[in-house]
Amino acid sequence: MSLADDLPSLRDVIARHGLDARKSLGQHFLLDPTLIARVAACAGDLTGRHVVEVGPGPGGLTRALLATPAAGVTAIEIDSRAVPAIEELRLDVNAGDPPTERLRLLEADAMQLDLAALVPSPRQIVANLPYNVGTPLLIGWLRQAASWERLTLMFQLEVAERIAAAPDTDAYGRLAVLAQWTCRADLLMRIPPGAFSPPPKVFSAVVGLVPHAVQPEPDLFRAMERLTAAAFGQRRKMLRGSLKSLGGAALLERAGIDPERRAETLAIEEFDRLARLL
Incomplete structure (x- = not known):
């Protein structure tokens, strides 16, 4: 039996914990397990990797990451309503004899944390980022790109296109330069609004960022x-x-x-x- 077979549906988790998505937190939840698994697969082989997830919400992507051979997942959640939902998942995942620590939960603002200090290497970030803080979070992580093996991040499509844009195009700007100066940036997957609850007004996209071997001081x-x-x-x-x-x-x-x-x-x-x- 897989982890997913033993857990309540994401819609049930949302209903029980009153997790209506809040615009003030930039929340839009993915609920389709097949689609969520495809997002997690964009991170490549996670065997032995220590993964940080920002904004797990009801825990859909968290479940998909735990279904991989990752060494562990550290979830950072600022929404106090979502914390009990992820805590339930943590207790389920870590139960055993002896108990494990494959899932850690921190109730905190990711903007205020040094994420690289939370987990040992090799480390990655995989996250469906809140729309309202995705760009400042990314720039902060690019400053410490040497600490990360890979970043697999979901943004609004417009932001994703700006990250991966080529010179002399309308989307090319400051974000493209900072991202591509420090990383190889690839737009990996587009996701329509209807895949989310509630549906945003725009498409989303997953971007893969692999830091260059040499990073700026x-x-x-x-x-x-x-x-x-x-x-x-x-x-x-x-x-x-x-x-x-x-x-x-x-x-x-x-x-x-x-x-x-x-x-x-x-x-x-x-x-x-x-x-x-x-």
Whole structure:
């Protein structure tokens, strides 16, 4: 008998714990076990991996992750209503003689935590992120990308497309540069609104981020954040104007970049060159 066979349905969990999805928390729950298993599979082979999940809600993705050979799952939940639901799952999963600790639960704000300090390596993050904090969470994790083997994250489709966008496209911007400078970024799976409860107004998508072997030092990452904020803050301006506060034409000349170009035309390597000069 599998774990899923022994557990109540997700709809039953939601009803018993009053887990109506709240817009203020950016919540939209996936309930189809087959679809949830496909999301978990996007993370690849999790054998022996320590997985952190942010925003488990009623626990659908948590169940799918526990059905893999992962060493363990640490669930971070800020919604006090969902905590008892995940605690029930934790007690079921960890029961045994002797008891195990395959599932840990922390009631906390993931924005305030150093997630890499919570679990040993090899570690991954797999999460259906709350819509309202997905981007700031991602940027925080990119700052410590060296700590992670892989990030498998669900966003609104528009955000996912911005992460994976190529230069000289409408979606290419600050998020694409930061993500692709530190990781290989792939859009792995699109999910229609009707798959969620309640259905959002937009499609969602799963993005896979595999950190590069060499990562920027913290000072260099901060320089890239300043650079991309300035460059894309006024993206219709030529770079000599948008980067005026950072050195403008002189900085661009040192980097060998035409000051009349616009930010969206620069490759990741050119942004890297500018950030190192800063």
